[in-house]
Amino acid sequence: MTRDPRTAAHALARSGARPGVRSCSRIAGLCLVLAVVLAPGADARTPTGTGSTAPAERARSDRDPVSPGGTARPSAEDPALEARLVTVTRELRCLVCQNESIADSHAPLAVDMRNQIREQLRSGMSEREVIAFMVDRYGNFVRFRPPLTASTLALWFGPLLLLVGGLVALGVQLRRRAHRAEPPVPLHPDEAARLAALAADDTSGPVR
Amino acid sequence: MSRHWLPLAGFALLALLLGIGLTLNPREVPSPLVGKPAPAFRLPTLAEPDRRFGPEELRGRAWLLNVWASWCAPCLEEHPIIESLARSGVPVYGLNYKDRREAALAWLQKHGNPYVLSVVDDNGRVGIDYGVYGTPETYLIDRDGVIRFKHVGPLTPRVVERTLLPLLRSLGAS
Numbered sequence: 001m002t003r004d005p006r007t008a009a010h011a012l013a014r015s016g017a018r019p020g021v022r023s024c025s026r027i028a029g030l031c032l033v034l035a036v037v038l039a040p041g042a043d044a045r046t047p048t049g050t051g052s053t054a055p056a057e058r059a060r061s062d063r064d065p066v067s068p069g070g071t072a073r074p075s076a077e078d079p080a081l082e083a084r085l086v087t088v089t090r091e092l093r094c095l096v097c098q099n100e101s102i103a104d105s106h107a108p109l110a111v112d113m114r115n116q117i118r119e120q121l122r123s124g125m126s127e128r129e130v131i132a133f134m135v136d137r138y139g140n141f142v143r144f145r146p147p148l149t150a151s152t153l154a155l156w157f158g159p160l161l162l163l164v165g166g167l168v169a170l171g172v173q174l175r176r177r178a179h180r181a182e183p184p185v186p187l188h189p190d191e192a193a194r195l196a197a198l199a200a201d202d203t204s205g206p207v208r
Numbered sequence: 209m210s211r212h213w214l215p216l217a218g219f220a221l222l223a224l225l226l227g228i229g230l231t232l233n234p235r236e237v238p239s240p241l242v243g244k245p246a247p248a249f250r251l252p253t254l255a256e257p258d259r260r261f262g263p264e265e266l267r268g269r270a271w272l273l274n275v276w277a278s279w280c281a282p283c284l285e286e287h288p289i290i291e292s293l294a295r296s297g298v299p300v301y302g303l304n305y306k307d308r309r310e311a312a313l314a315w316l317q318k319h320g321n322p323y324v325l326s327v328v329d330d331n332g333r334v335g336i337d338y339g340v341y342g343t344p345e346t347y348l349i350d351r352d353g354v355i356r357f358k359h360v361g362p363l364t365p366r367v368v369e370r371t372l373l374p375l376l377r378s379l380g381a382s
Contacts, residue, residue: 138239138240
């Protein structure tokens, strides 16, 4: 008695269960594609280091760099210059702690670079010229937003390509499934006879 | 049947790419200065503050510029390698990076001075011109004053033997 119902379940499973499993894996695949697409955009401009900065360090703000000697420089005298300094330094990666911008980092190199950029801006260099100056010395790696070149094409358009590819695959799959709305596979005559026998058995059996 | 292999093939490709990623060093920044003329400077030397030195004085010969500081522990680690390079006749010049003069001189006194001379980059400006972001760094500059090679971090025997010495030989130094 216990063996037979299982066989019947098998027969049912053959016709019904698979599409469900399949669509599940499709949705999981789509989620993966979306995650890949969204992740770099969310990450690229987040200065990850700020969260871990000690309170004492944070209190000493970027506009107020302390030179190694310990003397604070009167830098807030020109707020417009400081605002420009912040916009430029947010674009530049600190080479020492590579996930922080020069604006956020307290590494000595970042302090030096901020001081140099402040002087450059004061002497009349444009933001673009300052960034070019740093790229000449440290390479495009120093920029948080890499320029569009042959080697960064995949970086810029890869995620979009993945998204489009995923959507196309999804569309094709949905369309194919709509066409495939055929009746379930009929039981083999042997299976049908067995099922009938089981049903007959059940009505006369002890279970009621 | 082939569609069942698709996820496995995808996984294998991803695993391969991630595996290659593990062998790369994300901290290594390719220098845009390799192949470009070494930035000019005119800095006081460590031993004689009144004397100034610039890379143009070394035109016509290949030489090494080694960025070091007394506060830099990895510099001490690579120090024996610098010394053996100097002993074998390679002209090594030092860029003493953001250091105090007394500390730097004491460091050379204590550990030995392999440098023909060291120049003092007090505020790190020349360091920025050379794209220095971590000491020690070593630059190979050819007889035309062009940077041919840059190494970030302590020199290792492997780098010296496989890259630095062959390059020096091909440039006709020592």
